[in-house]
Amino acid sequence: MxxxxxxxxxxxxxxxxxxxxxxxxxxxxxxxxxxxxxxxxxxxxxLDFCVDSAPCGWAIYTPFTRRVEYFVKSVCICDPKISKCVRVSDDLSVSAYVYQCEPIS
The missing domain is CATH 1.20.5 (Single alpha-helices involved in coiled-coils or other helix-helix interfaces)
Structure with a gap:
């Protein structure tokens, strides 16, 4: 060499x-x-307001049963005047339901 x-x-x-x-x-x-x-x-x-598609929290569940064990809040919050934190998806890789800010209807 x-x-x-x-x-x-x-x-x-x-x-x-x-x-x-x-x-x-x-x-x-x-x-x-x-x-x-x-x-x-x-x-x-x-706290700052969540922007774009930033999650406002995660509901951590037990795999298979999907029973929610606890909720983890994000470092940002939804602007209570125009939105609320709602479940939008399921992240199977971390056994958690993902919550994001959605406009209040």
Missing amino acids: SSRIVDCVVVAALVASLTLVMMMATPVDAGVLVREERAARNNSAE
Whole structure:
């Protein structure tokens, strides 16, 4: 093996290691961190309204029976003046019903 190839392999290994370290240092849910930082700056715990198709929550259920065990709220909320949080889909990969803001009719 030439020294140039060895150098390339070493550099690739270093890049892979640094990438892994950076991924481990990044918060799992950056949205929560950003919201908490913003609330701290504003000296407020006010939640942001959900936009586009952002879920407002998830009902976690037991697989097979689909009995709901608990509800997880999102970091955003529906604007109560124009929408409400309703079940819109079923995410089988995480055994949860997905809730999104829908216009009040």
